[in-house]
Each structure stands twice: as C-alpha cells, then as structure tokens.
Amino acid sequence: MKVRDIAPFGVRMEPSLKEALKKSAKDEGRSLNSEIIQRLIKSLKADGILSA
Template sequence: MSDNQKELLANIAPFGLRMQADLKERIKAAAERNGRSMNSEIVATLENAYPAFSKEFLEELSFLDQIDEIAAKLERVRAEAEEIARAREEVKKVDRAISKADDLLKKPKK
C-alpha cells in the first residue's frame, strides 16, 4: 500500500455496523470470492448500490428542470392566448353592434 493510500485511509472515520450473523457470513464468503476484505466488499457493494452522480447526469437533471419550467411557461402563454382570443371575439361582437347602430342612425326617418 502506498503512502498516499495509507493517508487516504487514515482520513476515513471508522463506522460501526451491526448485522445478523448469517449476513456477515454471506459478506465474508463474497469477500473471499472477490479477493477483498469484508470492509472492501461492503464498500464496493454500497458504491454499486449508491453510485456518485456524474457531472453529465447532474447537467441532464438540470436540463429536465429547465424543460419543466419551459413547459409551465408555455402553459401560461397558452392560457393567455385563449384569453386574448375570447377578448377578440368580444371586440368583434361590440364592433358588430356599433356597426348596426351606425346603420340605424344613417337610415332616413320616415
């Protein structure tokens, strides 16, 4: 073991772990099959079960958040567009009413 590895190990705080005897035996057997200590076997298993997120993965998660934000904005824009369309229809109705009133005012009285 290199001095660097020894230094890294010296900076890792010990962690007590209680487990059932049969689980301990299974870990011991797996460690022997893999040529590791029980501690190394447990750490390798935990690393496999809880992998560190890569920078790329975190960027992808951030991108998905951005997509969700854009989707929410798009929904608000669509709702506003629908409101504008309803308002335009109301304006058209008012224009038609004004036009009819103008026509009535322009007709000669009998």
C-alpha cells in the same frame, strides 16, 4: 484520501448477512471492508445517488 483520514464506522448486522459478505469478499479476493464499500457504491450508483 488517506486511510488515517477515514473514521471507523461500526455497523450491526445479522450474523448470516456478515457470513454471506465474508464469503463474497473471499470469492472476490477482497477484504470484508472493501466488499461492503464496493456493494454500497454499486447500490448508490444504481439508485442515482452517486454519479457513475
């Protein structure tokens, strides 16, 4: 999938949550967007909603 095919999606969140995600992203060497995507994928796989 090409980046231009992915529509932007705004998310409202508490500033403290955003800061925690930013710190985690920095620690993992990822962008904030990539960190959020990786965490969503991990959560959906754990719930059996997304195949492993």
